[in-house]
Amino acid sequence: MTQETASTREIAFFPGCTLATSAKENYQSLAFFCERMGYTLRELPDWNCCGTSSAHSIHEEAAFHLPARNLALAPREGTLLVACPSCYLRLKQTQHRLLQDSEEHRRFESSWGTPPPDKLEILPFLAFLARLDLSPFFAEAGGSALHALRFAPYYGCMLASPASLPAQPSPSGVMESVLERLGAESCRWSHATRCCGTFLAAARPDIVTPRINAMMEAAAHAGAECIVTACSMCHFSLELRATRRQRMPVFHFAELLAMAAGIPGPQNWFKRHLVDPVPLLRRKELIA
Amino acid sequence: MPKGFSSSVQAREGDERAPREGIRLRGNKLSFINELREVSGTEFRHCLQCRSCSGGCPFVEAMDLGPSKVLRLLQLGLEERALENSTIWICVGCHTCDGNCPMAIDIPAIMDFLRQKALERNVPVPEPDILNFHREVLDSIARYGRTHKLEIMLRYKVRTGSWFEDLDAGLRMLAKRKLDLLPSTVRSREIVQRIVNSPRHGT
Numbered sequence: 223m224t225q226e227t228a229s230t231r232e233i234a235f236f237p238g239c240t241l242a243t244s245a246k247e248n249y250q251s252l253a254f255f256c257e258r259m260g261y262t263l264r265e266l267p268d269w270n271c272c273g274t275s276s277a278h279s280i281h282e283e284a285a286f287h288l289p290a291r292n293l294a295l296a297p298r299e300g301t302l303l304v305a306c307p308s309c310y311l312r313l314k315q316t317q318h319r320l321l322q323d324s325e326e327h328r329r330f331e332s333s334w335g336t337p338p339p340d341k342l343e344i345l346p347f348l349a350f351l352a353r354l355d356l357s358p359f360f361a362e363a364g365g366s367a368l369h370a371l372r373f374a375p376y377y378g379c380m381l382a383s384p385a386s387l388p389a390q391p392s393p394s395g396v397m398e399s400v401l402e403r404l405g406a407e408s409c410r411w412s413h414a415t416r417c418c419g420t421f422l423a424a425a426r427p428d429i430v431t432p433r434i435n436a437m438m439e440a441a442a443h444a445g446a447e448c449i450v451t452a453c454s455m456c457h458f459s460l461e462l463r464a465t466r467r468q469r470m471p472v473f474h475f476a477e478l479l480a481m482a483a484g485i486p487g488p489q490n491w492f493k494r495h496l497v498d499p500v501p502l503l504r505r506k507e508l509i510a
Numbered sequence: 511m512p513k514g515f516s517s518s519v520q521a522r523e524g525d526e527r528a529p530r531e532g533i534r535l536r537g538n539k540l541s542f543i544n545e546l547r548e549v550s551g552t553e554f555r556h557c558l559q560c561r562s563c564s565g566g567c568p569f570v571e572a573m574d575l576g577p578s579k580v581l582r583l584l585q586l587g588l589e590e591r592a593l594e595n596s597t598i599w600i601c602v603g604c605h606t607c608d609g610n611c612p613m614a615i616d617i618p619a620i621m622d623f624l625r626q627k628a629l630e631r632n633v634p635v636p637e638p639d640i641l642n643f644h645r646e647v648l649d650s651i652a653r654y655g656r657t658h659k660l661e662i663m664l665r666y667k668v669r670t671g672s673w674f675e676d677l678d679a680g681l682r683m684l685a686k687r688k689l690d691l692l693p694s695t696v697r698s699r700e701i702v703q704r705i706v707n708s709p710r711h712g713t
Contacts, residue, residue, distance in 0.1 A: 239657040242694045244683075270655040270702045275603055276647035277706075278622050279640075280629060282549070284648065285622075287705040311605075379604035385552065385614040417568040417604035424663065425643035427676060429572045429600070462679055494686050 234297050235263035236313065238306035238454075239271050245454035247491035251480035252305055252347070258483045259354055263303065266295050272312040275421050286326075289316035294334035299341040303350055307380045307453045308420070310346040317344060318387055347476070348380070348393035348452055351400065359483065360403050367482035368406035371506055373473070374446035375401075375408055378456040379417045397450055397475055404482045411444035413437045418459035427463060434463040438470050447502055450475050461496040471499035481508070535587040542589050542627075550623045552616035557581040563607035563617055573597040574636075577607050577617050580624070593628040597621075599637035642669045652706040655696025 233256070241249040253263050269292050277285035289312045296302050304310040320327050320338040330338045375397045383389060398408040416437060419430040437460070441449055451457050452475040460472045472495070481488050488509060492500050503509045535543060547553060557578070564576035575583075575597040583592040592598075603618040611617065628635065635641050646666045650657050663680060696702055 239659075239694065242656065243690045244659055268697050270696045271651045271657050273651070274647060274657065276644035277651075278603055278618075279599075279625055279644045281648060281706070282622060282626055283708055284651075284706050287708070288651070288702070291701065291705065379606060382605035382609040384605045384618070385608035385611060385616040386619060415606075417602060417606060419569070420602045420604070421640070421643055421647075422569070422600070422602060424666070425640045426572070426600070426637075427679075429569065433568070462683065496682055496686055 230257065230260050230262045232264045233261045234266060234300065234302045236266050236269055236292065236296075236302055236304045236306075236309060238304070238309040239274075240454040240458065241305050244458060245474065247494045248305070248454050248457070248474040248476055250491060251474060251485065251488075252476040254485045255476055255479040255483050256303075259356075259359065261303075266292060266302070269295060272309040274308065274312075278312075285312070286316055286319065289313045290320070290330060290338075291334070293317060293320070293339055293342070294330070294336055296339050296342055298336075298339050301343045301345050301350075303345055303347065305347050306455065307346055307378070308455055310344065311384065314344050315384070315386060317342070346380075346393070348396045349391065352391075352393060352396050356400065356403075363404055363482040363484075365403065366405040368401060368404040368478060368508060369506070371401075371406040371478075371503075371508065372409055372445055372447045373401065373406055373450045374411045374441035374444055374448070375414055376449045376451040376456060376460070376472075377415050378451065378453055379415070380453060381415050397452060401450065401475075401478060404478070406478070409441070409444040409446040411440050411446065413440045418453075418456040419463075420455055420459065423459040423463050430459060431463045431465055434460055435466055438464050438466050441470060442468070446470070447506075448473055448499065450478060452476075464497070469497040471495065471497050471502050473499060533586065539587045539589060543584065543587075546584070546620065546623050546627075550616060550619035552619050553613075554581050554584050554615060554620055556613040556615055557585065558613060560612060562610040562612065566606045566610045567601075568604065568606060569600050569602065573600050577601070577621075581615070581617070581620070584620075590633075592624055593631065593633045594636070596636040598624045598628065599635065599640045639670050642666060645669075648706055650693075652703045653699075654693040655699050655702040656694050658690075658693035660690060661693065 237249055256263055270288060273285045273288035277288060292313060293316060304313060317338065320330055321340055327338060381392055381394050402408060419433065423430045448471045449460060450473045454474065457472055457474055489500055559578060559582060561578040564570050564578040567577055570576045573596055575595050577597065580592055580595065580597050598621050601618065601621045605618055607617045608615060643666050646662045647657055650662050
């Protein structure tokens with residue numbers, strides 16, 4: 223590990239609006255963890271919003287051109303790490319369409335003065351993690367960094383395979399296998415791949431609230447003490463719309479990784495959670 | 511019989527001995543489905559009506575039809591009904607449906623098309639709150655290049671006149687600095703603005 227940190231490599235990074243604002247704690251923990259794994263995140267300069275569900279919903283052209291501008295800013299080759307699964311999908315779909323459609327390919331080049339980055343590999347965080355050699359990390363963190371923390375792994379729509387894209391390797395099980403090596407215990411449950419509702423959490427809370435509550439019930443029923451998600455949007459919906467009396471803490475996956483990697487003062491960013499996870503972590507004697 | 515149809519019933523009326531004809535779409539209906547196929551890049555006619563999409567849809571109970579029925583309406587040429595339902599608005603594009611679809615139909619792309627067609631034709635939107643929310647998000651991207659959650663929520667509340675609903679959630683978010691007061695912005699904002707303000711259907 224020490225050797226690796228001595229020679230960190232830069233990796234292009236697309237944070238997306240949620241990590242840049244409401245989920246800064248996810249950004250910080252992700253950056254810390256990647257640094258410890260030997261990668262310095264280099265934010266795409268002047269990136270813009272991918273357009274999110276709203277562009278797709280009512281403005282197809284923007285849904286294509288907003289991610290396209292980001293691709294114009296991206297390195298021509300190598301890897302672009304994307305933290306948000308939704309941004310990932312938008313960027314990937316746009317790159318795929320540019321590869322398929324020679325007319326759009328030509329238009330891209332005349333608009334942005336550079337050809338689309340055909341060789342760039344756009345990589346979601348879980349796929350990136352699955353490729354890393356984590357044995358030094360496990361060795362250093364030890365098998366009890368997250369000792370006996372019972373969690374429900376939540377993937378949301380991340381495991382869905384959109385018909386418009388070539389089949390991708392599924393990140394199913396990545397969170398469980400990594401967290402179990404750190405001493406946590408995963409709970410099998412019914413809602414691991416149930417969509418969080420994204421914009422409906424804001425526009426139609428009446429639809430989302432009962433579903434999130436049912437999700438929390440299911441997690442508690444499965445014996446979980448917390449939910450772990452790798453998507454900041456899911457994190458937001460889950461924390462915001464849970465109205466059960468016993469609200470269950472929700473962790474960003476990277477927070478637990480960063481904690482196990484020894485990030486100083488995790489309590490500082492846990493303050494940003496709507497459901498305070500500190501009492502749980504104290505009870506489990508995982509933080510001071 | 512809706513316009514644009516010829517059906518087995520008509521064929522039999524014309525000639526007792528004529529072979530039965532299936533449902534054939536003609537004229538305007540054909541141009542609509544051809545546009546749908548071209549824009550969405552997917553083939554809804556392959557739908558077998560197995561209903562795996564509706565069965566797996568996490569929000570089907572909140573919808574009036576569910577995805578499989580919307581596809582059926584399209585197959586039957588009932589495009590008006592395919593445009594006026596709540597299903598196309600409640601769909602969040604989570605891709606559970608097309609992941610389940612044995613025919614790999616890109617159902618979210620069909621929903622995207624139908625929504626925008628509905629706006630283009632000024633079809634009354636049964637989910638105005640959802641449309642308003644999308645508009646606020648796009649306005650925010652046009653202003654800052656990125657989404658500014660606080661402003662989106664405030665303007666959305668003003669637009670929908672729902673100031674005090676959800677106040678508790680809003681205050682909790684502010685207290686936890688989930689809603690930053692200042693936006694995160696792009697330097698080349700005018701470029702992003704041009705993209706968002708480029709012509710779009712009916713909005």
